[in-house]
Amino acid sequence: MNLNDAYNELLEIIYSLEPGSWDLFGRRTGALLHSAHGLYVSGLPPPQSKLFLSHSLDERYFSIYQDYYYKVSVLYPRLIGKVPPAQVVLDVNMVDKDELHRSEYYNDWAAPQDFHHACGVWIPIDENARIVAGYNRSSRLGRFTPEEVAFVQSLLPHVGRAARLTQKLELGKAAASAGRIALEHLEAAVFLVSRQGVVLETNAAALRLMRNQGTFRLHAGRLHLQLNQGQNFTDLVRKVLDSRTGTSFMIHQSDGTMVQAFLNPLSSNVLWSSSPGAVLVVQSRVADDLASLQRLRTAYKLTAAEERLLRALCEGESVADYCNRTGLSRNTVKTQMSSLFSKTNTSRQAELIRLALSQTMLRLRSAD
Secondary structure: OOHHHHHHHHHHHHHOOOOOHHHHHHHHHHHHOOOEEEEEEEEOOOOOEEEEEEEOOOHHHHHHHHHHHHHHOOOHHHHHHHOOOOOOEEHHHOOOHHHHHHOHHHHHHHHHHOOOEEEEEEEEEEOOEEEEEEEEEOHHHOOOOHHHHHHHHHHHHHHHHHHHHHHHHHHOOOOOOHHHHHHHOOOOEEEEEOOOOEEEEEOHHHHHHHHHOOOOEEEOOEEEOOEHHHOOHHHHHHHHHHHOOOEEEEEEOOOOEEEEEEEEEOOOOOOOOOOOOEEEEEOOOOOOHHHHHHHHHHHHOOOHHHHHHHHHHHOOOOHHHHHHHHOOOHHHHHHHHHHHHHHHOOOOHHHHHHHHHHHHOOOOEOOO
């Protein structure tokens, strides 16, 4: 398999967010580049590292590297100190060949493993950690080619994004900024997405949906959802951003239920988002239908007819479709709607639905 053919396969691997996906990613890239590959998480600023995965890299050598050889390495401090983040660099571009071959690091650590050519990159994950990736191979295979370097470079935006999602899933890192902390405390699932539908940020509830629900899937970093009437989620995001107007819609879940979602344009001055895009909020909490309906009906003194209308609206049914299904006239439904507005102190349909969902956590079902 050549590098171009492998690209999409590797994207699928890293965005699967499965426990073994990083190891598989390391093995595939190491094999493609005919090299030993190490990926490790390093703290800032002290270079104390934890091996995340390795391919053809002896963990004993990594252990002694962590204990001692990082201190005398001629490559590591220059990679971190002088090379910009997310930029793949060859060893020959970091240090003179003669200086490298005279170093204790090379003679006692790299050469015994037959590591004579290397390239590396570092990617910041948050203010406390970074991922460092290194590829090493023997002299008989020669230096890394420009094509190979470009291939690794093309993967880096996806590696960084998937690493941040993995960090939240597996390491439970707390977000640093007030905006992210606020997201984590929301009970609804929140996705910040770019114009192309790429997930830029999530909160804990959104990660649970991606982990437990087959409905919320990432494909090459993009969020794919099953919407009403065959709508495309990315097209919907672009429409919202172009019009600067939010919208609400229903999402069909893999278990046959439906959930209400709200998509709104995000201001470009939101500091805790890497770029302006849209925010998708998904109502993720549900409760027992009968108990919820009873609380709703009791709280607002709704009639049975008003209760049925409100449930239909929360399930995504339009007023016209509700009239057609029930055989009620538009005037009758309009009267029921006016009564609902009056009893709930709302004035718009979207406001009424938000109130009902937030107060009763209705379980939404697709129409029979």
